[in-house]
Amino acid sequence: QQQVKQSPQSLIVQKGGISIINCAYENTAFDYFPWYQQFPGKGPALLIAIRPDVSEKKEGRFTISFNKSAKQFSLHIMDSQPGDSATYFCAASMVPQGGKLIFGQGTELSVKP
């Protein structure tokens, strides 16, 4: 019930295309859903996050879509660039749990020029 399931495991997209990564969760008590971006040899960095009271959040080329009834959320990267090539993690947390994040398995994105 604490798991966050992420797909696909890897993704190859052409430059200028749309990258879509999906996550699903079971625990309806989760109330914060961030996405992290990780480059090789670096720690993950917060990319964008959403609360369950909104269905979509957009920051530049990155958009989170949230479907509360389906318990799913996704990351869309518009106009994907080679510099977006990285590993992406979705995550979820609950306020009473000390803010601890439960991470998905990760998606390795490769954007081809």
Added chain:
Amino acid sequence: NAGVTQTPKFRVLKTGQSMTLLCAQDMNHEYMYWYRQDPGMGLRLIHYSVGEGTTAKGEVPDGYNVSRLKKQNFLLGLESAAPSQTSVYFCASSDYRGDYGYTFGSGTRLTVV
């Protein structure tokens, strides 16, 4: 600001040896976390702390101990290293101000032979 600093960056241990990983943050964050990252498994929470002098178990605590004697430092100990503890270890910190954005360190790559 340095953010979150982890030492060492790399380490090779023999089975049965002990070591301590150090995490230091200069952002005055209350919460600190230790995660391990393994291929295909995302980041899994080992232990966390919601304030100085407090610690709690995460998802995979067996074989590890932690201490938070000072607010800025969070130590992760391996008392008797096993090959299954070969991993990349990440420390993170956060402070609740409307969300739980983590700041991660750059990681410690540990190999147990």
